Amino acid sequence: MRYTPKEIETKWQKQWDDEQAFEPSDSLEQKKKYILSMFPFPSGRLHMGHVRNYAIGDAIARYYRKQDYNVLHPIGWDAFGMPAENAAIKHGRHPKEWTYSNIDYMRGELNALGLSFSKTREFATCDPLYTKWEQEFIIKMFEAGLLFRESTTVNWCPHDLTVLANEQLEEGCCWRCGTEVVQKEMPGYYLDITKYADELLEDLKMLEGKWPNQVLTMQENWIGKSQGLEFEFELSEESKAKLDGKFEKYSVFTTRPDTIYGVSYSALAAEHPITKYLVEHNLLDEERAEKITAIANMGERERAQADKEGYPLGISVIHPLTGEEVPVWTANFVLASYGGGAVMAVPAHDERDHEFATKYDLPIKRVISGGEELPYTGEGELIDSAAFTGLANYEAKAKVIATFEEAGFGKGTTNYKLRNWGVSRQRYWGAPIPFVHCNACGLVPEKIENLPIALPDDVEITGEGNPLDNHPTWKQCKCPKCGGDAVRETDTLDTFVQSSWYQFRYATNPKKWNEVGIDKDEANYWLGVDQYIGGIEHAILHLLYARFFTKVLRDLGYVDIDEPFNRLLTQGMVTMDGAKMSKSKGNTVDPDKLIEEYGADTARLFILFAAPPQKELEWNDNAVDGAFRFIKKLYDRADRVTSKTLPEIDHGALSKEAKLARQKVYEALQKSADVYEKTFAFNTLIAACMEAMNALDKQESGEVWSEGMYVMLNLLEPIIPHAATELSEVLFERENLKALLEVKEEVFVQESILYMVMIGGKKRAEFEINPGATQDEILAAAKAEGAKWLEGMQIVKEIVVPNKLVNLAVKPAS
Numbered sequence: 001m002r003y004t005p006k007e008i009e010t011k012w013q014k015q016w017d018d019e020q021a022f023e024p025s026d027s028l029e030q031k032k033k034y035i036l037s038m039f040p041f042p043s044g045r046l047h048m049g050h051v052r053n054y055a056i057g058d059a060i061a062r063y064y065r066k067q068d069y070n071v072l073h074p075i076g077w078d079a080f081g082m083p084a085e086n087a088a089i090k091h092g093r094h095p096k097e098w099t100y101s102n103i104d105y106m107r108g109e110l111n112a113l114g115l116s117f118s119k120t121r122e123f124a125t126c127d128p129l130y131t132k133w134e135q136e137f138i139i140k141m142f143e144a145g146l147l148f149r150e151s152t153t154v155n156w157c158p159h160d161l162t163v164l165a166n167e168q169l170e171e172g173c174c175w176r177c178g179t180e181v182v183q184k185e186m187p188g189y190y191l192d193i194t195k196y197a198d199e200l201l202e203d204l205k206m207l208e209g210k211w212p213n214q215v216l217t218m219q220e221n222w223i224g225k226s227q228g229l230e231f232e233f234e235l236s237e238e239s240k241a242k243l244d245g246k247f248e249k250y251s252v253f254t255t256r257p258d259t260i261y262g263v264s265y266s267a268l269a270a271e272h273p274i275t276k277y278l279v280e281h282n283l284l285d286e287e288r289a290e291k292i293t294a295i296a297n298m299g300e301r302e303r304a305q306a307d308k309e310g311y312p313l314g315i316s317v318i319h320p321l322t323g324e325e326v327p328v329w330t331a332n333f334v335l336a337s338y339g340g341g342a343v344m345a346v347p348a349h350d351e352r353d354h355e356f357a358t359k360y361d362l363p364i365k366r367v368i369s370g371g372e373e374l375p376y377t378g379e380g381e382l383i384d385s386a387a388f389t390g391l392a393n394y395e396a397k398a399k400v401i402a403t404f405e406e407a408g409f410g411k412g413t414t415n416y417k418l419r420n421w422g423v424s425r426q427r428y429w430g431a432p433i434p435f436v437h438c439n440a441c442g443l444v445p446e447k448i449e450n451l452p453i454a455l456p457d458d459v460e461i462t463g464e465g466n467p468l469d470n471h472p473t474w475k476q477c478k479c480p481k482c483g484g485d486a487v488r489e490t491d492t493l494d495t496f497v498q499s500s501w502y503q504f505r506y507a508t509n510p511k512k513w514n515e516v517g518i519d520k521d522e523a524n525y526w527l528g529v530d531q532y533i534g535g536i537e538h539a540i541l542h543l544l545y546a547r548f549f550t551k552v553l554r555d556l557g558y559v560d561i562d563e564p565f566n567r568l569l570t571q572g573m574v575t576m577d578g579a580k581m582s583k584s585k586g587n588t589v590d591p592d593k594l595i596e597e598y599g600a601d602t603a604r605l606f607i608l609f610a611a612p613p614q615k616e617l618e619w620n621d622n623a624v625d626g627a628f629r630f631i632k633k634l635y636d637r638a639d640r641v642t643s644k645t646l647p648e649i650d651h652g653a654l655s656k657e658a659k660l661a662r663q664k665v666y667e668a669l670q671k672s673a674d675v676y677e678k679t680f681a682f683n684t685l686i687a688a689c690m691e692a693m694n695a696l697d698k699q700e701s702g703e704v705w706s707e708g709m710y711v712m713l714n715l716l717e718p719i720i721p722h723a724a725t726e727l728s729e730v731l732f733e734r735e736n737l738k739a740l741l742e743v744k745e746e747v748f749v750q751e752s753i754l755y756m757v758m759i760g761g762k763k764r765a766e767f768e769i770n771p772g773a774t775q776d777e778i779l780a781a782a783k784a785e786g787a788k789w790l791e792g793m794q795i796v797k798e799i800v801v802p803n804k805l806v807n808l809a810v811k812p813a814s
């Protein structure tokens with residue numbers, strides 16, 4: 001048969017559409033699999049990373065369909081966000097027009113790849129119907145106290161003119177545009193993710209072995225739980241006076257209460273209220289005040305990378321146990337967002353404190369024994385620590401905390417690095433935050449029946465300020481509570497809010513999309529997602545937010561599940577010449593061109609064959625060619641097939657070559673379940689099929705060819721669906737694609753075993769014997785084969801090593 005990829009790919013794509021072949025059934029009784037690849041941002045064109053992500057997901061989905069699973073394999077568009085607005089600024093296109101036309105184009109590209117997505121469940125997160133339900137969730141979260149508005153210091157991107165969450169900073173720069181982020185005080189909306197910190201951490205245990213360890217570790221570190229002591233440092237009388245009696249004390253948090261006697265200074269963040277007071281009331285000399293202000297304006301990451309820097313504040317506090325005066329400094333490594341922005345410093349047992357103390361010549365007091373040099377951060381016995389001296393430091397921790405609690409000047413606490421999720425963005429192309437500001441009532445949520453609060457189309461997008469704020473009428477509204485004049489909130493939601501619940505939307509039957517955001521029964525049936533596939537770059541942001549949202553939606557009564565994604569596969573990057581493919585580097589391959597030249601099946605086969613999915617995939621034109629040739633070979637050999645069904649074969653009557661070919665075919669089949677269900681090492685399965693093909697080529701039996709093609713097309717259909725379906729149609733009326741096939745064990749049965757014959761310690765002969773032979777038969781055969789060397793000899797010992805050799809010890813016959 002001649003291989004004509006374009007023709008057959010168009011044919012099958014149309015047929016699948018006509019048959020609605022990939023729509024899940026409405027039944028919630030059937031066994032199910034929810035296979036989800038992370039949805040794309042509609043940037044304009046697919047890139048190779050997308051092709052890889054979707055080829056993996058599609059292969060898994062198609063595999064499970066063959067086993068009568070009800071399979072949900074949906075796709076949609078993560079459609080809000082800055083690039084749409086940037087396109088508007090650059091090319092004068094309306095973000096909505098830009099977004100939806102990109103979606104239309106990219107939908108065509110996905111189609112051309114033959115991906116088995118549900119078509120009825122597709123949506124874009126910028127659809128007003130999606131916004132409607134998201135706004136309802138936001139209002140419910142507000143009512144439950146999980147969303148609040150407050151004024152805080154935020155990360156501000158001066159290029160995109162918007163706030164960024166901590167998760168959206170990369171080394172102190174904007175994750176989108178790379179501009180250095182500045183700190184700015186402004187009001188915004190926050191989701192109380194810290195309330196779920198413990199659960200988010202605990203539930204990582206449920207994902208062990210199912211998510212990559214690297215992702216679990218990254219989330220654990222991001223949540224950053226630490227146990228310790230929180231206590232108050234009282235200011236000295238003199239210091240209180242210096243601060244005009246405005247401050248009495250401040251709170252510090254430490255994870256090392258065992259080192260309390262080693263405190264030799266305390267450090268405050270540059271934004272700490274006391275530091276600010278000293279600066280603003282000119283209580284420090286001008287130069288020092290300027291330097292402190294400069295630190296306050298630096299981003300957290302930037303500060304973490306900078307050299308240790310600090311200044312004495314000219315005040316002191318009283319050590320709660322010794323009563324000694326301890327000097328107070330401000331230091332750039334103390335962050336306002338962690339532990340209240342104040343620390344006790346123990347330079348003998350903390351690297352950072354030590355570096356700082358050494359630089360500024362502050363006292364260093366050892367209180368834990370062990371190690372030659374300071375700082376010493378290991379375990380040891382307490383020294384110079386009053387009543388605690390002699391205790392092991394890990395025991396001392398609890399005792400020091402107890403002492404503080406009994407005395408009433410401190411308590412044991414748990415601290416997290418995780419900060420609340422700031423979801424306000426000062427941009428147009430996002431879901432409006434559904435609140436109004438009323439002079440009489442304050443912040444009021446919109447009435448549910450008025451949702452969605454949709455975006456106005458008639459906006460001017462210039463890159464200056466927030467277009468919603470600048471719109472002449474959009475924000476004028478009536479207060480939902482008192483009916484008076486009010487002003488609509490012009491902030492929109494972070495796009496990560498949309499991707500936090502899309503997995504539930506897909507699970508809801510589209511017939512109900514107007515009535516409900518999430519259908520609870522259907523969500524409970526379909527979720528957790530059985531296999532989620534996406535890039536490692538989402539290890540924290542998206543995957544943490546989606547886990548958090550799932551728990552919140554559970555607590556609000558929308559779903560009953562705890563975790564959204566049961567299993568996660570993070571696919572590696574696609575590289576060329578060792579670097580990630582990117583437009584700016586000019587090392588990209590356009591999937592459209594590849595499909596045009598070779599067809600979708602070649603693209604899919606290459607991408608799944610070139611590397612295991614978890615690893616980087618280096619582009620290789622020759623390997624693309626090789627993939628094409630393999631499919632062509634399947635076509636070439638189609639005419640060797642002589643049977644329209646799976647033939648019954650008399651294995652024993654076959655030639656040695658034909659037997660080996662069958663064995664190779666069934667080795668591939670044996671491997672396949674593990675590949676499709678666990679390891680996703682498609683490359684090994686494809687290699688096994690290629691080996692089977694080579695073995696088939698070395699034999700003549702039409703029946704063996706028929707069986708080989710019957711099985712291989714079944715195995716390869718999830719990977720090269722068009723070619724495999726076409727060949728299966730012509731050769732077997734697609735009977736071979738209806739279910740998983742069974743391994744014929746007979747092909748693995750060994751027919752004879754080779755024995756060596758050792759006589760008098762030397763190898764003298766070999767013989768083959770059937771595997772069922774008895775000990776006596778084996779010995780008889782050995783003696784017959786070795787008769788020549790046994791002449792005139794007497795056997796004194798006979799040893800049979802099963803499946804290997806017979807050893808006959810001899811001496812001359814007397």
Ligand SMILES: [Zn+2]
Nearest residue numbers: 157160174177
């Ligand atoms: Zn930016």
Ligand SMILES: [Zn+2]
Nearest residue numbers: 438441479482
């Ligand atoms: Zn009002």
